[in-house]
Amino acid sequence: MKKITKILAIFCIFNYTHFAMAQKATDGYKRNFKFGVGLNTGLPLNDPYSFNVGGDVRLQYNVSSTYSLCLTTGYNNLFVKEDGVNFGYVPVKVGYKTFIFKNEFYVMGEIGGAFSTTKEYNENSMLFCPSVGYATKYVDISLRYEFLKDFPIIKDNVADNGLAQLMVRLAYGFDL
Structure with a gap:
C-alpha cells in the first residue's frame, strides 16, 4: 500500500x-497584482438622498492581458436631502474585469455586500455593480451603476427598499 x-x-x-x-x-x-486607491462620488436615483461621497481600495489580479479578478472595499456616505441622518456603509465586492479596445477600456461586474455603519439603521444589503471604465498604467476612471437591494428609500411617499445610484470613480493604481 x-x-x-x-x-x-x-x-x-x-x-x-x-x-x-x-x-x-x-x-x-506575467501575471501580477495591482493595488488601487480611489475616490468615489455619485448621484442616488432615489429619495431621500441627494449625493454620495466615498473612497475605496482595490486589489486586482491580472489573470491575462485582458482579464482580471478584483476585490474592492471602502466607505461611502449618502447625504440626505433634508434634515435627517446621513447614511454610511462599507461595500465589500468581488469582481471580474474584461479589457477591450487595446487593453485600456474595460467592462466590469461586481457583486458583494454593503454593511451599514449608521447607528439608526442596523441592516446590511446585497450589492450589484456593473461598470465601464478607462485605465492606464496608473490612472483608472470608471462610471458604474450601483444597486443596493435592501437599503431604505422613499418611493411614492412610502418607505421601500432598493437604492440605485450612478457613481464615478477616479483612482490611482500601481503594480505590487
Missing part, C-alpha cells in the same frame, strides 16, 4: 510540474 501511495505521489508531482511548465512556456504573460 505504501508503494502505491509513493508512486501516485510521484506521478502527481510530475504531472503538476509538467502542466505548470507547459503553461509558463506557452502563455508568456
Whole structure:
C-alpha cells in the first residue's frame, strides 16, 4: 500500500510540474497584482438622498492581458436631502474585469455586500455593480451603476427598499 501511495505521489508531482511548465512556456504573460486607491462620488436615483461621497481600495489580479479578478472595499456616505441622518456603509465586492479596445477600456461586474455603519439603521444589503471604465498604467476612471437591494428609500411617499445610484470613480493604481 505504501508503494502505491509513493508512486501516485510521484506521478502527481510530475504531472503538476509538467502542466505548470507547459503553461509558463506557452502563455508568456506575467501575471501580477495591482493595488488601487480611489475616490468615489455619485448621484442616488432615489429619495431621500441627494449625493454620495466615498473612497475605496482595490486589489486586482491580472489573470491575462485582458482579464482580471478584483476585490474592492471602502466607505461611502449618502447625504440626505433634508434634515435627517446621513447614511454610511462599507461595500465589500468581488469582481471580474474584461479589457477591450487595446487593453485600456474595460467592462466590469461586481457583486458583494454593503454593511451599514449608521447607528439608526442596523441592516446590511446585497450589492450589484456593473461598470465601464478607462485605465492606464496608473490612472483608472470608471462610471458604474450601483444597486443596493435592501437599503431604505422613499418611493411614492412610502418607505421601500432598493437604492440605485450612478457613481464615478477616479483612482490611482500601481503594480505590487
